[in-house]
Amino acid sequence: MEFILGHLNYWLFIVLMMIGFYIVVARGNYIKKIVGLNVFQASVFMFYISIGKVDGGTAPIFPTDMNIDPNVVYSNPLPHVLILTAIVVGIATTSLGLALIVRIREEFGTIEEDEILEIESKLQAEENSAEGPAMGGRA
Amino acid sequence: MELFIILTLFFMLVVTAIAILMMRHLFAVVMLSGVFSLLSALLFVTLDAVDVAFTEAAVGAGISTVLMLGTMALTSRNEKMPRDFSPIPLLVVIATGSVLIYGTLDMPIFGSPTSPALSHLATAYLTQSPHDIGVPNVVTAILASYRGYDTLGETVVVFTACVGVLILIGGLARRRRKDEEGTN
Numbered sequence A: 001m002e003f004i005l006g007h008l009n010y011w012l013f014i015v016l017m018m019i020g021f022y023i024v025v026a027r028g029n030y031i032k033k034i035v036g037l038n039v040f041q042a043s044v045f046m047f048y049i050s051i052g053k054v055d056g057g058t059a060p061i062f063p064t065d066m067n068i069d070p071n072v073v074y075s076n077p078l079p080h081v082l083i084l085t086a087i088v089v090g091i092a093t094t095s096l097g098l099a100l101i102v103r104i105r106e107e108f109g110t111i112e113e114d115e116i117l118e119i120e121s122k123l124q125a126e127e128n129s130a131e132g133p134a135m136g137g138r139a
Numbered sequence B: 001m002e003l004f005i006i007l008t009l010f011f012m013l014v015v016t017a018i019a020i021l022m023m024r025h026l027f028a029v030v031m032l033s034g035v036f037s038l039l040s041a042l043l044f045v046t047l048d049a050v051d052v053a054f055t056e057a058a059v060g061a062g063i064s065t066v067l068m069l070g071t072m073a074l075t076s077r078n079e080k081m082p083r084d085f086s087p088i089p090l091l092v093v094i095a096t097g098s099v100l101i102y103g104t105l106d107m108p109i110f111g112s113p114t115s116p117a118l119s120h121l122a123t124a125y126l127t128q129s130p131h132d133i134g135v136p137n138v139v140t141a142i143l144a145s146y147r148g149y150d151t152l153g154e155t156v157v158v159f160t161a162c163v164g165v166l167i168l169i170g171g172l173a174r175r176r177r178k179d180e181e182g183t184n
Helices: A002-026 A030-051 A077-108 A113-131 B002-022 B026-046 B050-074 B087-104 B121-132 B138-146 B148-169 B172-183
Strands: none
Touching: A002 A030, A002 B002, A002 B087, A030 A077, A030 B002, A030 B026, A030 B050, A077 A113, A077 B050, A077 B121, A077 B138, A077 B148, A077 B172, B002 B026, B026 B050, B121 B138, B138 B148
């Protein structure tokens, strides 16, 4: 019982992660894929932060006069620092992904994956029929 | 009590994530992703990570929602009808999830004071930072001082992403004008 309660958090975060992963894999709309990636990312953050939690602990901030009571338990500050960095890097990659989506929409006129694949294979077929023989059929 | 709060927040997070999966109005999806970020910020507060909570609330729920709304305005507002249901993504996700859960079985109990993550470095930071740096917030002390190079690297990443975004969509207005002249 203690084992289950002690690991329940981790499992719940993994369930959330997998919902985000499913959105990324199973949905064709690129904006939705990015949202799914954000869900996945936030769940990884929660998982990571939960490793630093101590029972009965408090946020790792000392009193301003720096009179530190040795009986107060503080949670582990290190995961917090790493995840702060990760959040900012995450928004940087998200914005880059969104800029790519804007460009894709400009070139293809759509942001649905299957439509883009269709256009791509059509272009490929045209190129093959135009230049196929000269390139040995592998243009 | 704490477990109850965590479970409630988790339930709300799952409902939000499933709603994101099901909705086809992209506006609703983007707004729900903001809700998801705010809920995760609440969860960070219960996990004692207050700095992470307000960064997530500002960046995750604020900036990224604005960026996504901007992208949506430049692209499309609705998702097409989903493709026919295929079992492969579901199988991949279930397999990955079970492997990850198998991996957690070795992990220390949640909140255990003897967990390896709390030994060595974390204790050293907590005991030494008042003498070394003298900033009350240990997270700030580590972020700006002990791991200052990390933060510098983060700035480089943000700068690179900015340059990338500018290169990708910088000429958007110019190209549009050219297109219009071309069609007229």
